[in-house]
Amino acid sequence: MIPRLSRTLLLAFRSLLLHPLRTTLTVLGILIGVASVVWLLAIGEGISRASQEQIASLGARNIIVRTVKPASDEFEGEIYGLTRKDFLLLSSTVPTLERVLPIREIPEEFRYRTRKLEGRLVGCTPDYAESMRLKLAGGRFFSDGDMREERNYCVLGAETAAKLFPVGDPVGEKILIGDEWYDVIGFMRDRAPSAGVGGSFAAEDYNRDVYIPIRTLWRRVGDMYVITKPGQFQRDIIELNQITLTVADTADVLPTADVVRDSIARNHTLSDYRITVPMELLEQANTTRLLFIIFLGLIAAISLVVGGIGIMNIMLATVTERTREIGIRRALGAKRRDIVEQFLMESTVLSIAGGILGVGIGLLCPAAVSLLRAAFTARFPEMQNALPELIRNVTPIIVPWSIPVALGIAVVVGVVFGVYPAMRAAKLDPIVALRHE
Amino acid sequence: MTSAVQIRNLEKLYPLAGGVVAALRGVSFEVPQGDFVSIMGPSGSGKSTLLNLLGCLDRPTAGEYFLGGENVAEMSDDQLAEVRATRLGFVFQSFNLLSALTVVENIELPLYYSGRLNRDSRARCHSLAKRVGLGDRLDHRPAQLSGGQQQRVAIARSLVNDPRFMLADEPTGNLDSATTLEILQLLKELNDEGRTIVLVTHEPEVAALTKRTILLRDGLVQSDELRTPGAPR
Numbered sequence A: 001m002i003p004r005l006s007r008t009l010l011l012a013f014r015s016l017l018l019h020p021l022r023t024t025l026t027v028l029g030i031l032i033g034v035a036s037v038v039w040l041l042a043i044g045e046g047i048s049r050a051s052q053e054q055i056a057s058l059g060a061r062n063i064i065v066r067t068v069k070p071a072s073d074e075f076e077g078e079i080y081g082l083t084r085k086d087f088l089l090l091s092s093t094v095p096t097l098e099r100v101l102p103i104r105e106i107p108e109e110f111r112y113r114t115r116k117l118e119g120r121l122v123g124c125t126p127d128y129a130e131s132m133r134l135k136l137a138g139g140r141f142f143s144d145g146d147m148r149e150e151r152n153y154c155v156l157g158a159e160t161a162a163k164l165f166p167v168g169d170p171v172g173e174k175i176l177i178g179d180e181w182y183d184v185i186g187f188m189r190d191r192a193p194s195a196g197v198g199g200s201f202a203a204e205d206y207n208r209d210v211y212i213p214i215r216t217l218w219r220r221v222g223d224m225y226v227i228t229k230p231g232q233f234q235r236d237i238i239e240l241n242q243i244t245l246t247v248a249d250t251a252d253v254l255p256t257a258d259v260v261r262d263s264i265a266r267n268h269t270l271s272d273y274r275i276t277v278p279m280e281l282l283e284q285a286n287t288t289r290l291l292f293i294i295f296l297g298l299i300a301a302i303s304l305v306v307g308g309i310g311i312m313n314i315m316l317a318t319v320t321e322r323t324r325e326i327g328i329r330r331a332l333g334a335k336r337r338d339i340v341e342q343f344l345m346e347s348t349v350l351s352i353a354g355g356i357l358g359v360g361i362g363l364l365c366p367a368a369v370s371l372l373r374a375a376f377t378a379r380f381p382e383m384q385n386a387l388p389e390l391i392r393n394v395t396p397i398i399v400p401w402s403i404p405v406a407l408g409i410a411v412v413v414g415v416v417f418g419v420y421p422a423m424r425a426a427k428l429d430p431i432v433a434l435r436h437e
Numbered sequence B: 001m002t003s004a005v006q007i008r009n010l011e012k013l014y015p016l017a018g019g020v021v022a023a024l025r026g027v028s029f030e031v032p033q034g035d036f037v038s039i040m041g042p043s044g045s046g047k048s049t050l051l052n053l054l055g056c057l058d059r060p061t062a063g064e065y066f067l068g069g070e071n072v073a074e075m076s077d078d079q080l081a082e083v084r085a086t087r088l089g090f091v092f093q094s095f096n097l098l099s100a101l102t103v104v105e106n107i108e109l110p111l112y113y114s115g116r117l118n119r120d121s122r123a124r125c126h127s128l129a130k131r132v133g134l135g136d137r138l139d140h141r142p143a144q145l146s147g148g149q150q151q152r153v154a155i156a157r158s159l160v161n162d163p164r165f166m167l168a169d170e171p172t173g174n175l176d177s178a179t180t181l182e183i184l185q186l187l188k189e190l191n192d193e194g195r196t197i198v199l200v201t202h203e204p205e206v207a208a209l210t211k212r213t214i215l216l217r218d219g220l221v222q223s224d225e226l227r228t229p230g231a232p233r
Helices: A004-017 A020-057 A084-093 A143-146 A158-164 A216-218 A249-268 A278-321 A324-333 A338-362 A367-381 A383-384 A402-427 A429-437 B047-054 B076-089 B103-114 B119-129 B145-159 B177-192
Strands: A061-068 A097-113 A113-124 A138-140 A153-156 A175-178 A180-188 A209-213 A224-229 A232-237 A244-247 A273-276 B004-015 B017-032 B036-040 B060-067 B088-093 B165-169 B196-201 B212-217 B221-225
Touching: A004 A338, A004 B017, A020 A278, A020 A338, A020 A367, A020 A402, A061 A249, A084 A097, A097 A158, A097 A216, A097 A383, A113 A158, A113 A216, A143 A216, A143 A367, A153 A158, A153 A175, A158 A180, A175 A209, A180 A209, A180 B165, A209 A216, A209 A383, A209 B119, A244 A249, A249 A273, A249 A278, A249 B036, A278 A324, A278 A338, A278 A402, A278 B047, A278 B088, A324 A338, A338 A402, A338 B076, A383 B145, B004 B047, B017 B060, B017 B196, B017 B221, B036 B047, B047 B165, B047 B196, B076 B088, B076 B103, B088 B145, B103 B119, B119 B145, B145 B177, B165 B177, B177 B196
Parallel strands: A113 A209, A153 A180, B036 B196, B036 B212, B088 B165, B165 B196
Antiparallel strands: A061 A244, A061 A273, A097 A113, A097 A175, A097 A244, A138 A180, A153 A209, A175 A180, A224 A232, B004 B017, B004 B060, B212 B221
8 A cells, every 4th residue: 555645745746736837936935934044044143153253363361451542522631541550450459360461552653774664563561472363473572581671672563574674584683663773583474453343342453563562662662652744733641552451260251350340440530441351242242143043033934924824825725726626535535634634735845845945045045145245346346345344254154953943944834824724625515515616 | 135225214404594495305215236226306306415415425414324234324524435435436417527637547536535545556447447448548638538438437436446336416417318328338337247326317318227216306205116127118
């Protein structure tokens, strides 16, 4: 005997193939729903993965305190920002810290013979390279001893080195920073600029930097920075631009952040600093991601319901159209259950077909997005640049569980929306159905 | 000889808006095995109602209907379907073939519901198609066949479960007189094999070829006469 299920299945396929166009259109409804589930989840995952990586690149154990210029309606003075006192206070009073890194950044011009370059002079401690994930390309970074001695040593960023020393080894040469000479003791490898994180942390380019010991900077350059350009005179007195605190244990990051907030707030009456805690951002990102998934799921659910209504609509039309067939089958011995199974199988086959094709198209998402992006970039390069970086670079990541979930939902939709038409078909009185024209 | 069909005081009432309409008001008769009965009567006499009851498509309001010893009148919907699937052969006036299926597939259809579909089914359907004279039209669709040919397919279909009891609802109503004779000849052959046949018709010429005629009027049996074979008309 041929198994009952495969017989019913065969019957369903035959009936559906009698109306190829109608069947295709109905399948399309489910296909779009399922494909959109997979696509939306893949794009959502891609965006959240990218933002999490950015946040993680700031260091999950770090707390970053940065000087910001207070709003002009609040403050008209010249002295603001983080101070050496803040730095000493934090490093001596917060016990959970592994490392405290003070940073002073000043726009500066670097010269070597006839070549010159506008860049960023960074005063820091020897920990800077490790903390910012900078790698040496040659020479060495300055040491604690160099810092104590306040030596005029400098380390060049990759681009600075390349521009000032297009040929030859910069190590051992002297460059002019402001009106002081510094010995080049090392230079760094190229590092991709760090991306800004959600508006709370600006993007940073490390390649045009020159690093010197921060004590040297304090002594030789001082805290004052004057911009003198035609029609503009501005003076800022800042002791530190940034203090990067690294917490020893991941579990202590959030409590330490609270302590740091209180501690700094006590010494600042102006809002002239901002604290960024990558771990808090990570947690926010996770919450956002969850919301995103729920939101996208809702959209996808709506499209699946629309697809299901399409199935129901077609099946109801089919039942009416095939009333006589139902009558004939009943007269030849079909039970109500046989009729229910026949029609339910048809709606399920429709939805499973839509589900499988939808998953197939869903899997094409990463390829399709990169193709679209290439086409878009070729045609509208300016518009492309105007897009937020997260959108511009998003790489969809197929979420593995989205596939069984999408298929499962498709089957459920087929059954749920197929039940009513099937029941209607089975309820027909065989005598009435037989007379139906 | 045991009876193939026995009905006693069969009643069927239809509740309508204006009150209850009695289609059958107590019909009793017995059909011995191997009989060939025609049921006649003017329209409204209850012919169709009786045929639906005999065909297990409907249940009587009152009365008993024994089909091979079992009281069909008390069966559930599923049990009735089972009886239709396994013990009855149905031939309709309008053939009632499924237009999407081929001749062979139409013949095969009842096997789906009797649970007897197996590897030999195709061969069986082929031989039945040959038997009714359609061996060369196995893969045709009903629309490609003449009325007489379609009714032959329907007869082959009714035979696929090898029923002992066959019902025919004006099987020649849509056919010309030459084809009518052919179909009746086929039914007669089946009767000669020992199958009991009950046929509803309003044509005296058709009834004349059966062994016995029951005349219904207003939901009651008006006359029930045996026809002596070979007797002058």
